[in-house]
Amino acid sequence: MSLEKYHLNIKKTGFDLEFRISEILRKSGWSTINNKYYIDDVKEEVREIDIIAYKVMTTKDIRIFTTLIISCKKSEKNLWALLSKKLDEKDPNLELKPVHVWSNNKVLEFITSMSEFKNDYYENIINKKVGRALCTPKFQIFAYQEMDIDSGNPKNDTAIFTSISSLMKAQSYEINSLPKRRIGEKLNYIYQFNLISIIDSKLIRILFEEKNINTFEIDEDNYIARYIINKEEIIARVHFIKAEVFGDVLEEYNLYHLANCNFFQQKYDNFYIDATSNEDKLKLLFNEFYDLIKTSLYFELLQYGYRKALDDFVKDVKADIDWNEVSKSIIISLDIPTKFIDSLNENKKIGSIVARNLNKIYRYDGRFEFVDVYIPF
Template sequence: MPSYNEEIKNTGFILEHSINVILQNHDWTIINNKYYEDDLQNTVREIDILAYKVQLVDDIRIYTTLLISCKKNSENAWVLVSREVNLNNPNFNWNPLHIRTNDSAIKDLINKEKDINKDYYEFLSKENSIDIMDTPKNDVFAFQEMSKRNGAPKNDKNIFTSITSLMKAQAYEIDRKRVTHSDKAVYQFNLISIIDSDLIRLNMLDDKTITQEEIESEQIVTQYIIRRKEDFYRIQFIKADVFEKYLKKYDRIHEANLRFFKNNRDNFFVDILKNDRKVELLKPEFLEEILDPLYEASSYSVSKESVSKYLELIWDIDGEIVRIYLNEEQKIIDRLNDSDSFCIKTKEALNKIYRYDGGFIYSSDNLPF
């Protein structure tokens, strides 16, 4: 009988298993061999490992996600060709940040704050001393598998497949719509290509001089178009035998993510009811909490559609309270303000949605137009 148990070691399955064990030992939750549809090429593709850590902070679950490709090559080294990095290129984003969230506060941060990527990377580097996310010192612009025996170039197929599978899997995960409105979450994604072989960097100093060194890790920031959308991606190449060393850095990234997103969400809610734009941003969530109780407290005499359309939350500077305006008759407004149970539900909704626990009153919109 052939030595199947020995020959299987020449495949990448053993590598994938060993990476799983390391991840489990560091308390990462693992999903193996996840398949997704590549709608560009009409085929189904596989990502070797999806691993994540998650923690509930306040009312939101914060996920740090690793998408991992595992490759083994006994005959060929992975060779990365680099040049001096040009950080002043205005058309290149050296700090890509990929996030998926259904949280309005974080969405506002992403959409409004142009420098969130820069702020995030500086937070990791300066405040947490996590160097794995530092700006690249080399611009990797090409790669090639080359023979360990004589250095002959082979091709870039396996490296390219590893990179594109990671980028496409990330795009798929970000586009997923499974997170429900009541289950707030934010996902931060990291792409890792693990190679069980030699990892070599060729650095082009000029047209004639090329230096060569064996390395254990390197990052590549690249541009790619997926589903007609151009974006930048960061991929970390890591040799298999040092993966645990670098995983400790991702452990720390998760801890930093908890602080980064909490800090930014806390800042979002400071004096929020004095900010009309933010009030409007969260108003649908507030309505979702109070619409049914309001309908009941009014003895079913209001229109839910009218309340949804005309309700306004206005900060009363003189009274230092929130006035909740409705386009309803005064007797209905009085009924709402006199209902202890409804006022309790309103207070709970204001605290849950706006983190506000001060005074409030329902008022009639007496504007003539």
């Protein structure tokens, strides 16, 4: 019995495409996970995503992941048509610079939550010459269709829609699962996600203009997708790429990963430039700092005659931190009697512990002092 027909026919499915894309990724240094399953948020059904690929670099402070979530589709009879129109960049309903990241680190969460973060991110990364891997769309894709290659007849949008929706749902699943997978980790992590839809067929743009409709064959395009996931609207960039050019485009994703690493480490370092004089940053890290010194404070105060159970001291004593612009120093406020405050300020052991942890948490090695909390009643 001839077995050739089996491998010839399996090549007509998407499995051959998935293998070829995975091999391109592997040879370029990406780790890959194939056919990962997740639960659909709407139908509670098991879904799968074709490929998750990632590169990781550990800098001096952060472990940085650039992640590609990839859908692979193949069609011998139909091409993909992206129905497009001129992009109105002033349209308030368009978000042209979506960025999806997750981190377990307070500093990185603070950085990525800032209103200017997305613009800053795009400006910095694109300056690294990775425009194919990260760019704002040149046209607005308002619909899409599979179309018969020979006759040009429209079919439907099922395959394209499935590709987009599976990518967005998989991204949501990955981001929501990371806190559980990274719980208790001491390392600082940040993940940046990208969605890629690969089509092993022709890809065309049908451009609608005021008086004309023109068609162009293209190798790739970017689509801003909107989807409701877990009752929340998610906006993400989906990069459509023809399978035959994926290897070339991947070269820019390689550079993109390096740009991510440089960007996030630089932003992390810049955070500390004014970490003590910026009130939001100062407060952000205070609990982490105070957790490192409060037990030592208690045992020193106990020697001075401060009578309070350790649990009560840890839970009940009000503490805060501020920056004194006049004296250019850190002020640590404690709700304890003034006579004990004076003792703490004179205690060299406590001074050494506080100085070490101010440097550890805030990268600060300047002056500081304890003060009693002012209580008006």
